[in-house]
Amino acid sequence: MGVRTISTEVRALADEVGPVAAGPVVATGGGSSGPAGGVVDDAARRVSAPAGIVEWRPAEMTVRVLAGTTVADLDAVLGADGQCVAMPVRPGGTVGGALALGHSGLRRLGWGPVRDCLLEASVVTAAGEVAVAGGPTVKNVSGFDLCRLLVGSLGTLAVIGEVVLRTRPLPAVERWLSGQADPADVDAVLHRPTSLLWDGATTWVLLTGHEIDVDDQTQRAATLGLAPGEPPPSSSFGPNRWSVAPGGLRLVPGSGWIAEWGVGVVHHPDPQPPRPVDPAIHLLHRRIKAAFDPTGRLAPGRTVLP
Amino acid sequence: MTHDLTAALRSVLGVDRVRDDPLDLALVARDASMLRGDAAVLCWPETTAEVAACVRVAVEHDVPFVARGSGTGLAGGATPVGDAVVICLTRMNRIVSVDPLARTAWVEPGVVNLDLSREVARHGLHFAPDPSSQQACSVGGNVANNSGGPHCLAEGVTSSHILALEVVLPDGTVTVLGGADPEPVGFDLRGVFVGSEGLFGIATRILVRLTPDPPAVATMLLDFGSVSAAAETVSAIIAAGIVPAAIEMMDARITAAVEDYVHAGFPTDAAAVLLIEVDGLPGGVALERDRVAEIGRSCGARTVRIAADAAERALLWKGRKTAFGAVARIAPNYYLHDTVVPRTRLVEVLDEIYAIADRHELLVMNVFHAGDGNLHPLLVFDARETGVLDRVHAAGDEIVAASLAAGGVLSGEHGIGLEKRHHMSSMFSDVSLDLQARVRDAFDPDQRSNPTKVLPAGSRCGDLQQVPEGLWV
Secondary structure (H helix, E strand, O other): OOOOOOOOOHHHHHHHHHHHHOOOOOOOOOOOOOOOOOOOOOOOEOOOOOOOEEEEHHHHEEEEEOOOOOOHHHHHHHHHOOOEOOOOOOOOHHHHHHHHHHHOOHHHHOOHHHHHHHHEEEEEEOOOOOOEOOOOOOOOOOOOHHHHOOOOOOOOEEEEEEEEEEOEOOEEEEEEEEEOOHHHHHHHHHHOOOOEEEOOOEEEEEEOOOHHHHHHHHHHHHHHOOOOOOOHHHHOOOOEEEEEOOHHHHHHHOOOOOOEOOEEEEEEEEOOOOOOOOOOHHHHHHHHHHHOOOOOOOOOOOOOOO | HHHHHHHHHHHHOOOOOOEEOHHHHHHOOOOOOEOOEEEEEEOOOOHHHHHHHHHHHHHOOOOOEEHHHHHHHOOOOOOOOOOOOEOOOOOOOOOEEOOOOHHHHHHHOOEEEHHHHHHHHHHEEEEEOOOOOOOOOEEEHHHHHHHOOOOHHOOHHHHHHHHEEHHHHHOOOOEEEEEOOOOOOOOOOOHHHHHOOOOEEEEEEEEEEOEEEOOEEEEEEEEEOOOHHHHHHHHHHHOEEEEEEEEEEEEEHHHHHHHHHHHHOOOOOOOEEEEEEEOOOOOHHEEEEEEHHHHHHOOOOOEEEOOOOHHHHHHHHHHHHHHHHOOOOOEEEEOOOOOOOHHHHHHHHHHHHHHHHHOOOOEEEEEEEEOOEEEEEEEEEEOOOOOOEEEEEEHHHHHHHHEEEEEOOOOOOOOOOOOOOHHHHOOOHHHHHHHHHHHHHHHHOOOOOOOOOOOOOOOHHHHHHHOOOEEEE
16 A cells, blocks of 8 residues: 555654653754754753664665664665765764754765755654655655755654655765866866865865766866865864855855855854844744644754744 | 626736636636636736735635646646636746856746746756656746656756745745755745645745756667566666666557657667666766666667767657657547656556556556656547546556555656545555645645645545535546
8 A cells, every 4th residue: 555654663763752741852863963953951852763774775776764874874885786875974973863954965066955865754743643754756746845844954843763865876986176276167167066165265176977077077177277186174164054145155254164166055163144034934934833843842942943 | 706806906917917707717727637627817917016916815805826837737736726816927937037157047937947948058057857848837837846857867856956936925925935045044945835736825936956058968769679678777777876867768659659740760669668868978978878778788678779969869859758749649638647656666567557558448658757767657548438537537546556556656746736636645644644734734824825736635624625516527
């Protein structure tokens, strides 16, 4: 039958979350992302999604995985078959945590945002019941696309238990280049690089794909003075994440930042100034939160809107 | 009542852009599906403010409204129900701005999909979603349905290409969902609006992501003595780590029909053909082209034809994209289905579809997006034949059930609309449907925007939404 059978692991997670009367709860992953969205009330019980790969079929380019699995463990299994997921790998970071946070990695320019790799999610609702959003196939428009709301919701809407993710082939070759070129010039001579970083002076570019293509692109980049090298050291990425329209990256204030050219994420030493939010957006957020979690028991104290 | 409504809309848009005579209303009573409804009045706003004003008139008169683009939808999503105000967006067809460096454009919802790609072609860019109806369908309709197309295999469906939406919410408020920046604050309201089939409001301006044209393209036609050999080729290509730009399959019947129609040299004795395209940088394209040909031959391809130039490529694609037109030469009517199954189960589901059609004494043809398992069984018939529609609907229900049983989904790109709402509870539990209904209520507490679509009646306690009597299904 078409209605998804709920796995025993997700059922157990639902039992752990319990009904509304069981009080506030918050899902925790690997703790790799810090207190995003604010500090959760101490009163909230911590629950963790189970770990494990449920179904991995390389010829489908999809994987069904429990949300407590670390991205690193998942990539290790997929990598043995020449595939990966377009999710950032953080020490201890889980699949559920990466989805709840919704932050893409440095390869977003070429590989797309994290939100695009979530096909289906089995979640525990605030009522302690199991609901399924989306569908298991790479293409699906059956009903509203609730998966999009879950990505970046910081655990405030539901507890993610099990997901189906789209995978992608690992490239044959990866090569970082760097030099003092202007990123717009680099962007203009290259065809769809996987990553393009800029700190206001130095440009780094990640080329991935067939060796013949990477060699071709390396030669093109050499005309702008870029040479094979290392990516920027992780210590040079500031702790704050700014979101800027790609056209505005030349106007980013301060120093010590690294920008993802063509994407608009800026890794900055200072926090981003508050961005105004339209009252209509505030109202929609309140209604959506109430639709999922009418009593506010999920991740109390945390908010996706500053 | 209708007179008051018409007068109120005319006070906003003037006399000429509001119509309520029966002939005009009949024209918008359905989309490209067979589902007919009833409109009270139709209007053509030209600006966001005018759309908002039309929505407020609907609110003040307590009547539903339905946004309408080009009317090419196949699931009844734009069919007006309950004497709705039909808000036609075809006059909002301006490409507002193009930023070739950021590779984005702001467009109005009535812009035709292919017109957008043509307009930005001079910058070496295109809009990746390419439904077969792309010469007629609008970008606003693509947003409502989260439309796909052959080239969504590698590039993703519409949602991956929409950055922001200026919308008129069902209460008439205007706001912007998403943004030009990569991580707008808050929930991904843009993402949930895309594919909401007009139930969450009306998009009035759309910020689309544009895709660089590939420097090299190879288009191939592989022909097979069996459908299973063609399907095996699809799985083997994906398993080899190649994601072609497109993999389309046509079975024997549709291939013969297409060849009669376009004379592109399609092999009429093949059990199935695959139209495969790889693109990217020239070196990699050559490698992948050769690898795909090798995989095809090892799976039993009888011939591998590689388009020599752009003209031959266009001819092969013309064959694929005019397949539905070609069918008109066989029978006057067709019913097109749209389900998705796991790629690895294509063969067994196709076998089941042929068996279902045989049981109902119907002719079925298959032309579909094989790369992502998106089936499009085409039941062809003559509606003048007594009782044939009952058989068509019965066969359709069985095709949906077979797809779900194989681990698939109800719709890959056409949407649920009115057509498949009664199937939703075959895919989703009551709890899951309740969650969808709650999110709809968050956007539209009064259930005014395109009511009775997507969600089955009774998705929520106390939900009385019913398709009114007299609706011709």
